[in-house]
Amino acid sequence: MKKKKKKKKLPIGLSDFKEVIEYDYYYFDKTKFIEKILEERSKVKLFTRPRRFGKTLNMSMLRYFFDVKNKEENRKLFENLEISKSEYFEEQGKYPVISISFRNYDKENWETGFRTIRTTIANVYAENKFLMDSLDKRELQKFEDIWLEKDEGDWEGSLRNLVQYLYEYYGRKVVVLIDEYDQPIIDSYIKGYYDKAISFFKSFYGLVLKDNEYLEMGVMTGILRVAKENIFSGLNNIKVHSVLNKRFTEYFGVMENEVENSLKDFELEYELDDVQKWYNGYLFGDTKVYNPWSIINFLDEEELGAYWVNTSGNQLIQLYLQRLKNEIFEDFSKLLNEESIFKFINESMTFDNLEANFEKNIWNLFFHSGYLTLAKKNEEEEEVYLKIPNEEILKMFSKMFIEVYFRDSNNFSKFTNALKSGDIEKFKFELNKILLENTGIFDISGSYKEQFYHGLMLGLILKLRNEYEITSNGFAGKGRYDLLLKPKNILNKLTGREGIIFELKIVNTKSELSFEEIHKKLEKECEIALKQIDEKEYSSVLRNAGVKKILKIGISFLGKEFEVKFEREKEIY
DSSP, X not given: OOOOOOOOBOOTTOOOHHHHHHTTBOOOOOTHHHHHHHHSOOSEEEEEOOTTSSHHHHHHHHHHHHBSTTHHHHHGGGTTSGGGGSGGGGGTTOBOEEEEEOTTOOOSSHHHHHHHHHHHHHHHHHHTGGGGGGOOHHHHHHHHHHHTTOTTSOOTTHHHHHHHHHHHHHSSOEEEEEXXXXXXXXXXXXXXXXXXXXXXXXXXXXXXXXXXXXXXXXXXXXXOOOSOGGGGTTOTTEEEEOTTOSTTGGGSSBOHHHHHHHHHHTTOGGGHHHHHXXXXXXXXXXXXXXXXXXXXXXXXXXXXOOOSTTSSOOHHHHHHHHHHTTTTHHHHHHHHTTOOEEEEOOTTOOHHHHHHOHHHHHHHHHHHTTSSEEEEEXXXXXXXXXXXXXXXXXXXXXXXXXXXXXXXXXXXXHHHHHHHHTOHHHHHHHHHHHHHHOGGGGOSOSOOOHHHHHHHHHHHHGGGTTTEEEEESOEETTEEOSEEEEEOHHHHHHHOOOEEEEEEEEOOOSSOOOXXXXXXXXXXXXXXXXXXXXXXXXXXHHHHTTOOOEEEEEEEEEXXXXXXXXXXXXXXX
């Protein structure tokens, strides 16, 4: 009997590097990041990556590596890791370090937000209270004002002052680490107190990072470069590394070889194809990257699921989707169709950019937040093709589509159940209810294009993705079908469930027609749709897959009016 391999614990929700290493949690070795940081000559470095792509753990790693406090103890953490083989290992434990994080910031107004910020800064001061014995009277007063969270404290200059105190104590320049620098700024924008937040952080960050003679190096992380440009004005020593850059790509996220090795370590290598489909697909620079949060959770649960998208952080996306739902419907539908969209991407996107042109810059937001990725890059650099990276994000997009475009989705289950059972009358009844009760989806001005209804139907039936392989605009026979639902193998074999082909037709007319005339026209289009399915032999793709029962549905639309006709192909055994 083969002895089962003992598996390491998985660091779900852990971002303290020391805890991960000391307690022997499973770790994707990213310590070579330290070497690359030191080789990169800029004074201040900003890394923008989507949430839960390893930013906080990397910042914790930098802290334990550089910090002069407990340097001998900390050195042991790195002895068996990649950085120990580097000439830069001699930099370990050489610098005083200030580490501050705003990743958990979530406040409704500036008053409570500022209190939270003050407490966060005061806690950093508390970690360095040993400095109080070496300060003169004036410095001691300023230190205590912050430590005790007094109103009269120099909060804007607090981090810069602490850098000076540490320099004077150790005689060495200081490394400053600021994790998720933009979280309070994003949160303040969503909740309506952006101007107050930006006013504070402009000074807070500027004073510590700009022209600071006591600063050895500053490292910042965030999701976006979202602040007004002048938050970094005059900071000519900052280097921004976004998801578009080729450098540092392997240190945020999990690489292909790391995923393969981890699946072997957890005896899940047979799941590789599905894991690729669900969690791969990101292109950072020119490197394929997996979502680390999803990979870690998959290794733990041993089950495919939407792990990353179920974490917090969608508020800004939701805000812009509601604002722009009419303008972006066509592009949104294309993405759901698993097509690419051609967009301009600004690496230094700011809230000023967003406010100036919401429709154009929402795609910047989607991209930098990790909801879209590069499909292919144009040589013009800033013009790129974007796509949904993987199955996990596709599921989230389909859910967002329903939430944004439909006021009430309670009837969707009745609609999809009717489709599954082949009850076309019930299907028509539920579709009619959906169209009547969700008037918001018809706010788009002008004639309704086929793309509109294609996106509409796709959004409705994507709830069936667990039971059917759903494809749209695919090649089959002698042409391209609109929508096709192929029963997943196990369901097909056990239940003999029908494969379904949809052909959609749109009627646009400028003339005034009676209700009867409209529906006669719609019925005629349905007949044309069914004839097209037969003539183009769309069902061949289902037959070739072994599907024995096929339901062909022609639907025609004119505004909120529609007709449905259907046929069933004779079963072949």
